[in-house]
Amino acid sequence: MTRSETITGFRSSTAAASAVDVVKSYGSGSTAVRALDHVSVDLNRGEFTAIMGPSGSGKSTLMHCLAGLDTVTSGSVAIGDVELRGLSDKKMTALRRDRIGFVFQSFNLVPTLTALENITLPIAIAGRRPDREWLATVIDTLGLRDRLGHRPSELSGGQQQRVAVGRALASRPEIIFGDEPTGNLDSRSSGEVMGILRQSVDQLGQTVVIVTHDPRAASWADRVLFLTDGRIVDELRSPTADSVLDRMKRLETRS
Amino acid sequence: MSAMRTVALRNLRAHKVRLALTLISVLLGTAFVAGSFVFTDTLKHSFDNIFATSDKGVDARVQARHDYDPGVPTNLIATIGAVPGAAVVEPQINGPVVLVKADGTKVESNGAPSVGGLWATRSVNPIPSFVTGHAPRTDHQVVVNDGAATKHGMHTGDQVKVVVSNSSVVDATISGIYRSSVNTGGYIGALFTRGEAMRLFTDGRHVTAVDVAAAPGVSEQTLTDRIAKILPGGLQAKTGTQVRDAETADISSALSFVNYILLGFGIVALLVGTFIIYNTFAMIVAQRQRELALLRAIGAGRKQVRRSVVFESGVIGIVGSALGLAGGIGLAYGLHALLDSFDLGLPSGGMVLSTRTILITLILGTAVTLLAGLAPARRAARIAPVAAMREEFSSPSASGLRRRTAIGVVVAAASVAATVAGVISDKAGAAASFTGLGLVTACVAAMLLSPVLARWVIVPLGRIVGRPFGTVGQLARTNAIRNPRRTAATAFALTLGLILVAGIAVVGASIKGSLGNIIDNTVQADYIVTTNNQLYVPTPAVAAVRTVPGVATTTALHDLNVSINGKHDTGTAVDGPLAGSIALDMQHGAADITGHNLVISKKLADSRHWAVGDTLRMSAPGRGTVTEHVAGVYADNQLAGPYLTGGHVWRQLTPRNELTSFVVLVQAKPGTDLATLRSGLEKATNDYYVVTVQDREQFKGQTAAQVNGLIALLYGLLGLAIVIAILGIINTLALSVVERRREIGMLRAVGMQRKQVRRTIYLESLLISVFGAVLGLVLGLTFGSLFTRTLRNAGLNQLSVPWGQALLFLGLAAVVGVLAALWPGVRASRTPPLEAISAA
Incomplete structure (x- = not known):
């Protein structure tokens, strides 16, 4: 029994996303690099998880594979009860559109659309109408009601990232993935964005998974997973910035 | 090679698709420019060769001063031959013909000349040799050039019909196939004995021209001067050099039209290409913003950055124009082949690539590319080094458009002004100039405002x-x-x-x-009888039309080449009633051309100050004078031309070989079935091969x-x-x-x-x-x-x-x-x- 299995247990019905024995290699033969080395993990519904690890630890790769942005070499990945391996591009895209929300490091808003249009973009792409009540709730949570008609270039970085969070929330996805969502923000804006994500978990019952290297951002999570060399090596519940930093230091000295 | 240049070249290589598309846009423009020059140079060179060969032996040529005059009197030929220093005298007789093979198919060329003429037994040039057969010996023998014979499947011994405007249709036997020195594609030559050529193509008293070869030791100038002295007024003598130069000049001006069209294509292509090149470089610079900023950050000067972009566009310009040059030769070759397949009478010959073509193409292509790359290059030089540190591209703002728009509005206003000036101007020339100016400024304004x-x-x-x-x-x-x-x-x-x-x-x-x-x-006629090629309606065909049952009246129109009160003017002579055939909008007087009456157009009346009641003297060289009275003035009319008069004037003043009609208007008798009439007309004109019967819509x-x-x-x-x-x-x-x-x-x-x-x-x-x-x-x-x-x-x-x-x-x-x-x-x-x- 590998160490990771003892930590995370087996796939449960409460998991919003799960990985079982996932291997991700780049290249082949002697030059092959193993980014994920037999990783198994369940990401629980209604929980805020942060994935941490030093550069090159495979934390981003894990998230990409879980979110259907990248394919795995072996093992299996599921969103809810849908197995991702073998899905066609079309089905995978629809799955991302309907069941996953994304928040990127560099905001990635469409510059020609207004804040509101950016928020409702995935719903509009699907050809559906937004749920008005839910949208109002989301917008209130974001605190952007007076900024909805503005274009991204007229918004601050923090505001842009809040719009991006709004876009992720708007379609009520089963799970939201954030790739260094505070990476481009100052500490005040970081706090705002993490606060909104926290709120979405506590008040709206969202499931959120972020990849970050910022212990302060990770401290907003319920659970922190630590990766090193493509393996999950540690886990922390109810973290604080200090306890996260402490674990990180321990990991680095050990490796 | 400097580091910046290496960066520029690596860049070009790294983006092959982009490079290819930009190259193609340069290539297309320059290919048309190069192609137009190569094509016309080649044609001109080939034509020059032909004239140099076909008129090689001509030292002097005698011909009428005006091409509407009848030509050189036959009795003068011997006199010219007697001029000291004249070795060989060769009369030139020719006119348009259409050959019809025994099975009734017409031997037609689409644009190349189809010419009948005289088989010269003594010529200033070497006498052509025969592929098969021999020279025409009797009046019913004809020789045909080898090119036409091969192309249209004619052989020695074949029976052919020769359609000539004035003497209708002649039967002849092909006595031989001769090797023609004229190699233009599709050229058809049918040569007869002197007697037959005189009968078919002349009025019997004149030949088209007389060529003279000088005796050894006599210069062409001396010979020409001596001949000129004995010529009556109305005739002139030219040296062989003048003849060949004039022919070359004719071809050059005919070809310049082709040249302009092709150059037009080239310029449009280059102009349009400029925008593509500009766009490409502008986008390349935008995408390379970080890279260029990095170069700036590590110490490259503004000038170096600008030069590197200019260098890139220069490389594309040179390579693109070189490819365009090659493409142009291909284009010219293809165009030649295409046109040749239509029998347009193009000479064959190797492609001519002159230094001028190479220089113009390379310089133009490179200059345009450099010009298009200039603005992006300057923009590249303005990139601040700090841009290297920025995450995202700064999204381009519309603020820079304000100045451009302002200039655009000004140009648009100028365009409107010029256009309005064009609209209100009365003179056609000025109106066209103003409108042209309006168009050019409108294009510029559109570009600025777009x-x-x-x-x-x-x-x-x-x-x-x-x-x-x-x-x-x-x-x-x-x-x-x-x-x-x-x-x-x-x-x-x-x-x-x-x-x-x-x-x-x-x-x-x-x-x-x-x-x-x-x-x-x-045109008010029920049917219109014309021909659709170089020939006019043969005179016997006009008579045949008249006798078709159901025909009420026929109105034949003839070209009338005469001098009126001493000044030459080509008009129209009419056989048959005007009423019901040609609608004239009479301004003064009556539409009466019976007896010694004529009607003139408003334009002619105005320019020569003639009015109803004036007496006009119409004359032709050697044919006397007819006096006519102006009966009326009509509003300008394309079909009628400057004046209309009765057929008797035409018959008196026109040489026999020009007694033809360009159109015959047929009026049906009331109650006649038009379809029956039509088949009757077609049957009557069928024997003349070149005649077509059309209703007004056709x-x-x-x-x-x-x-x-x-x-x-x-x-x-x-x-x-x-x-x-x-x-x-x-x-x-x-x-x-x-x-x-x-x-x-x-x-x-x-x-x-x-x-x-x-x-x-x-x-x-x-x-x-x-x-x-x-x-x-x-x-x-x-x-x-x-x-x-x-x-x-x-x-x-x-x-x-x-x-x-x-x-x-x-x-x-x-x-x-x-x-x-x-x-x-x-x-x-x-x-x-x-x-x-x-x-x-």
Whole structure:
């Protein structure tokens, strides 16, 4: 029994996303690099998880594979009860559109659309109408009601990232993935964005998974997973910035 | 090699597709420029060769001063031969013929001369040898050149019919096939004995010209001077050199038309290409912003950065024009082959590539590319080193457009002023000049204003077209106007093309409409008997038409070449009634040409100050004088020409070989079945082979067919403009897709299907190209109409705007837009969603 299995247990019905024995290699033969080395993990519904690890630890790769942005070499990945391996591009895209929300490091808003249009973009792409009540709730949570008609270039970085969070929330996805969502923000804006994500978990019952290297951002999570060399090596519940930093230091000295 | 230059070259190599598209746009423009020069040089060289050979032995030529005069009297030939120093005298006799093979098929060339003439037994040139057979010995023998014989399957011993305008149809046997020195494609030569040639092609008293070869030791100038002394007035002697030079000059001016057309294509292609080149470099610079900033940050000077971009465009310019030069030779070769397959009478010969062609092509191509790359290069030099540290591209703002728009408004105002001046101007020349100025300034204004116009057109259009596509439509619309400069430059390729095409379409349609109008307003006959080639209606055919049952009257019109009161004027002589055939709008007097009456046009009356009641003396050299009275003045009429008079004047004053009719108008007896009459007319004229019977609609159609060359040119231009526009759109979209990789990756990540990504690009492209087409059509149709208006006094009295065609062009532009987007669209849809996340 590998160490990771003892930590995370087996796939449960409460998991919003799960990985079982996932291997991700780049290249082949002697030059092959193993980014994920037999990783198994369940990401629980209604929980805020942060994935941490030093550069090159495979934390981003894990998230990409879980979110259907990248394919795995072996093992299996599921969103809810849908197995991702073998899905066609079309089905995978629809799955991302309907069941996953994304928040990127560099905001990635469409510059020609207004804040509101950016928020409702995935719903509009699907050809559906937004749920008005839910949208109002989301917008209130974001605190952007007076900024909805503005274009991204007229918004601050923090505001842009809040719009991006709004876009992720708007379609009520089963799970939201954030790739260094505070990476481009100052500490005040970081706090705002993490606060909104926290709120979405506590008040709206969202499931959120972020990849970050910022212990302060990770401290907003319920659970922190630590990766090193493509393996999950540690886990922390109810973290604080200090306890996260402490674990990180321990990991680095050990490796 | 400097480091900056290495960077520039590596850059070119790293972006092969971009490089290829830019090269092709330079290539297309220069290929047409080079092709036009190579083609005309080649033709000119070949023609020069032909004249040098065919008129090699001519030291002096005697001919009439005016080509409407009858020629050289036969009794003068011996006198010329007696001039000291004249070794050989060869009379030139020729005229148009149509050969008909024994099975009744006509031996026709599409444009090459089909000429009958004299087989010279003594010639200033070497006598041609025979492939088979021998020279004509009797009046019913003819020899045919080898080219025509091979092409049309004629052999020695074959029976042929020879159709000649004045003496109708002659039976002859081919006695031999001779080797012609004239190698133009499709040329047909049929040569007869002197007696027969005189009978068929002359009035019996004159020959076309007399060529003289000098005896050894006598210069052509001396010989010519001696001959000139004995010539009566009306005749002139030219040296052989003058003859050959004049022929060469004739060909040069005929070819210059071809040259201008091809050069026009080249300039349009280059002009349109300039926008593509500019766009490419502007986008390359935008995409390389970080890299250039990095170069600046590590110490490259502004000048170095600018030079590196200029160097890149220089390399593309030189390579593109060199390829264009090669392409031009190919183009000229292809064009020659194409035209040759139509028997247009082109000589064959090797391609001529002159130094001038090489220099012009290379310099022009490189200069245009450098010019187009200049503005982007300057922009590149302005990039601050700190841009290297920035995460994202600064999104281009519209603020820089203010100055451009202001200048555009000023130019547009100037254009309107010039155009209005053109509209209110009475003189056709001034009106055309003002309108032309208006067009050029309008093009410049459109170019300057098109970034602003793009928003005005694309936003509402995008709302309509994009509606069924929802968000995809919205994204396409906003993307299309995201960088208005780029959209404008991309669309302008189509705009320029469509300005030309729509303008020509209006003029072409108006010419067709006006011709139809003229025929409707002037020709009242039930049937119109004409020929559709170089020959006129043979005189016996006119008589045959008259006897067909059901014919009430026939009105034959003849060219009348006479001097009136001492000044030459070609008019029309009429046999038959005017009423019911030609509608004349009489301004003064009566439409009476019976007896010694004639009617004249308003224009002639005004220019020579003649009025009703004046007496005019009509004369032709050696044929005496006829006195006529002006009975009436009619409004200018294309069919009637400057004046109309009775057939007796024509019969008295016209040489026998020119007694032909250019058209015979037939009126049916009341109650006659027109279809029966028609078959009767066709049967009666069947023996004359070249005669056609048409009703008024068919006649209109035949006349309109003359405009078809213009229409063909139009489609050529359209094709070229479209090819270049497609390249431009592909280029812009491909680069846009690269630029928006992150954004597209994000859209894919948040759930946009590949199909939707593709559709977004297709729609964006469609909007851009429809915008370009709309702008071009508006300008083209407007200025086409205005130019037509300036020609209203030159007979273009009906303005026809081809709306159907315009709609077709618009639809075509939309299709082109989507086609051009296919490849960039597929590329965009393959963008992996991870692009959204990976660092810029």
